[in-house]
Amino acid sequence: MLRMSTLLLRTLREDPADAEVPSHRLLVRAGYVRRVAPGVYSWLPLGMRMLHRVSAVVREEMDAIGAQEVLFPALIPREPYEASGRWTEYGDLLFRLKDRRGNDYLLGPTHEELFTLMVKGEYSSYKDLPVMLYQVQTKYRDEARPRAGILRGREFVMKDSYSFDLDDEGLQHSYDLHRAAYVRIFERLGMDYRIVSAVSGAMGGSASEEFLAPAPTGEDSFVSCTSCDYAANTEAVQLRAADPVDPQSQPAMQVLDTPDTPTIETLVAVLAEQGHDIPASGTLKNVVVLLRHPDGKVEPLVVGVPGDRAVDLKRLEANVSPAEVLPFEAFDRYPALVKGYIGPQELAANKIRYVVDPLVVPGSAWATGANEQGRHAVSVVRGRDFEPVEVVPAAEVRAGDPCGRCGSPLEIGRGIEIGHIFQLGRKYADAFGLDVLGPLGKPVRVTMGSYGIGVSRAIAAIAEQTYDEKGLVWPRSVAPADVHVVGVGKGDHRPTAERIAAELEAAGLTVLLDDRPKVSPGVAFKDAELLGIPTTVVIGKSLEDGQVEVRDRRTGDARLVAVDEAVACVLADVRPGGSS
RNA sequence: CGGGGCGUAGCGUAGUGGCUAGCGCGCCUGCUUUGGGAGCAGGAGAUCGGGAGUUCGAAUCUCCCCGCCCCGACCA
Numbered sequence: 001m002l003r004m005s006t007l008l009l010r011t012l013r014e015d016p017a018d019a020e021v022p023s024h025r026l027l028v029r030a031g032y033v034r035r036v037a038p039g040v041y042s043w044l045p046l047g048m049r050m051l052h053r054v055s056a057v058v059r060e061e062m063d064a065i066g067a068q069e070v071l072f073p074a075l076i077p078r079e080p081y082e083a084s085g086r087w088t089e090y091g092d093l094l095f096r097l098k099d100r101r102g103n104d105y106l107l108g109p110t111h112e113e114l115f116t117l118m119v120k121g122e123y124s125s126y127k128d129l130p131v132m133l134y135q136v137q138t139k140y141r142d143e144a145r146p147r148a149g150i151l152r153g154r155e156f157v158m159k160d161s162y163s164f165d166l167d168d169e170g171l172q173h174s175y176d177l178h179r180a181a182y183v184r185i186f187e188r189l190g191m192d193y194r195i196v197s198a199v200s201g202a203m204g205g206s207a208s209e210e211f212l213a214p215a216p217t218g219e220d221s222f223v224s225c226t227s228c229d230y231a232a233n234t235e236a237v238q239l240r241a242a243d244p245v246d247p248q249s250q251p252a253m254q255v256l257d258t259p260d261t262p263t264i265e266t267l268v269a270v271l272a273e274q275g276h277d278i279p280a281s282g283t284l285k286n287v288v289v290l291l292r293h294p295d296g297k298v299e300p301l302v303v304g305v306p307g308d309r310a311v312d313l314k315r316l317e318a319n320v321s322p323a324e325v326l327p328f329e330a331f332d333r334y335p336a337l338v339k340g341y342i343g344p345q346e347l348a349a350n351k352i353r354y355v356v357d358p359l360v361v362p363g364s365a366w367a368t369g370a371n372e373q374g375r376h377a378v379s380v381v382r383g384r385d386f387e388p389v390e391v392v393p394a395a396e397v398r399a400g401d402p403c404g405r406c407g408s409p410l411e412i413g414r415g416i417e418i419g420h421i422f423q424l425g426r427k428y429a430d431a432f433g434l435d436v437l438g439p440l441g442k443p444v445r446v447t448m449g450s451y452g453i454g455v456s457r458a459i460a461a462i463a464e465q466t467y468d469e470k471g472l473v474w475p476r477s478v479a480p481a482d483v484h485v486v487g488v489g490k491g492d493h494r495p496t497a498e499r500i501a502a503e504l505e506a507a508g509l510t511v512l513l514d515d516r517p518k519v520s521p522g523v524a525f526k527d528a529e530l531l532g533i534p535t536t537v538v539i540g541k542s543l544e545d546g547q548v549e550v551r552d553r554r555t556g557d558a559r560l561v562a563v564d565e566a567v568a569c570v571l572a573d574v575r576p577g578g579s580s
Numbered sequence: 581c582g583g584g585g586c587g588u589a590g591c592g593u594a595g596u597g598g599c600u601a602g603c604g605c606g607c608c609u610g611c612u613u614u615g616g617g618a619g620c621a622g623g624a625g626a627u628c629g630g631g632a633g634u635u636c637g638a639a640u641c642u643c644c645c646c647g648c649c650c651c652g653a654c655c656a
Contacts, residue, residue: 013605013617014592018649029591038648144581147650262656287654303654310655327581327654340656369656489614522616540615549615 023463024149039146039154049480067132078104080113107140134161157456163449190475197232199318208422212415213461227408235318238404245363247384262340264307283307284366286342290326304356305395316394343369344386356388357395424448472532481512484533488521
């Protein structure tokens with residue numbers, strides 16, 4: 001039994017000044033977590049219980065698909081990450097440290113390397129596969145900007161698992177098992193979630209899906225179709241583009257004097273004055289970014305998008321991964337790039353890479369820069385006047401854009417990434433030479449999948465989805481206790497509260513008992529609401545009539561029941577099916 | 581990395597050169613109170629982020645440093 005008289009818990013009457021998002025504010029106020037450093041939090045007893053409960057759900061479902069739990073160190077020597085290339089690829093995101101002898105170590109951001117090495121070290125036959133391993137462990141990432149409390153921390157608890165298969169078919173099977181397990185996990189956690197297509201990103205590999213918890217404070221934006229079941233991270237979305245046009249059917253390119261038109265807005269106005277009625281969506285905006293490749297090489301990249309849209313840098317970066325996108329400023333070193341008047345016509349001749357968004361379809365005609373100060377060109381046609389080296393989705397996606405699958409309008413939402421599953425392929429198997437001997441006596445290169453759930457983040461995400469103006473409102477499956485027993489007033493209220501609490505505990509429930517001496521009813525009620533335990537039993541003035549009150553935190557519903565029926569009544573609420 | 585804001589007790593804050601740094605919450609002692617963040621009385625708790633400087637006198641002015649929070653990472 002959790003007794004509030006002795007529980008390490010102090011609720012705050014006021015919001016902490018440094019917390020903005022609801023989950024952060026409430027988890028601190030309700031005494032679940034405390035900040036130790038930016039993005040680094042301590043978990044107090046109630047928060048710790050939640051970590052345990054969420055982890056338990058995750059473990060049960062992972063075990064159920066046959067995954068085996070292991071535990072790797074968080075403190076890892078440099079060598080494995082050197083071998084995979086991530087010692088450099090991860091850049092500043094990696095926490096690095098040295099031991100007393102000057103040897104390099106890191107705090108693990110994810111553990112592909114060590115899992116791969118473990119399988120390589122223990123297994124050597126195709127008969128050993130497939131195998132799935134997982135751990136629940138603390139991860140470290142030196143985020144540029146930790147934010148929102150435990151939603152994006154630099155230290156966080158993650159379940160990561162990895163599958164090892166002989167072939168693509170096996171990988172698909174392992175992936176499907178994980179996907180189904182994740183569905184069960186997030187259902188059991190009582191979360192609202194969406195499965196969206198994702199870009200596999202820096203990890204390499206092919207199929208990839210994210211589990212997003214829709215919430216206004218989420219950092220990811222995703223689109224979902226209003227008529228079919230297509231949903232995707234905005235970075236990965238495929239829009240329906242217009243059909244290609246025959247370039248020869250377009251009028252000839254024409255260069256115009258357009259003084260003082262460094263922006264799309266000014267350009268459209270000046271073109272209109274000159275009799276060219278071209279909307280912003282008919283202009284071609286050419287944005288220069290700096291691309292940094294994994295080998296350290298840096299080059300400018302010009303990206304063409306319709307002028308009425310911004311370049312979505314996250315989407316661009318996701319689609320040029322593993323290269324990194326940086327702001328470009330060195331116009332003085334590239335005279336071919338005339339700031340404000342860039343057009344794609346001469347970029348190839350100047351050996352500058354030019355890519356376009358799929359919205360810039362083959363044969364389409366555009367008004368764009370003429371690569372001279374104060375001049376633009378109209379009827380500049382893809383496939384005749386310029387040709388991109390590649391088509392890269394990079395334009396901002398807007399609500400109402402056509403679904404790539406069915407053409408219906410898309411809607412946009414924000415979500416918190418709580419899970420990510422993807423088919424890694426052989427990147428790490430190649431890096432470490434992970435082979436097993438096949439049935440024909442020849443080595444077979446193993447193929448891998450990688451699957452993660454943010455355990456601590458899930459707690460914050462649940463808070464974001466369920467809180468109300470009074471405080472936290474936990475789903476039963478993760479709440480730090482099943483029932484909160486509050487005894488207020490004098491006389492025999494307290495002994496009765498003790499008795500009911502003991503009976504509830506004997507029935508197998510986790511009970512939080514407010515047995516603090518001398519707290520006023522108001523304080524006890526406010527705290528109960530702030531803490532968010534799903535059911536509260538109030539033993540108070542109605543005891544004179546032989547009744548106690550059973551409250552539902554989520555609905556606010558309160559019922560008076562006879563003292564003798566209180567335990568049965570609570571049990572019926574906590575375990576609706578009557579099972580244990 | 582850029583921009584903005586902020587550092588005063590465990591938490592929230594007041595205090596623009598002048599006496600012993602004030603208030604609320606929380607905490608301790610006593611009495612009263614007990615269905616919606618109780619009352620009275622007494623108390624503990626602060627190197628005012630750090631350093632240097634100006635001054636008879638600095639939380640307050642100057643300089644440097646450190647830390648934190650938020651926003652932005654592009655608009656050609």
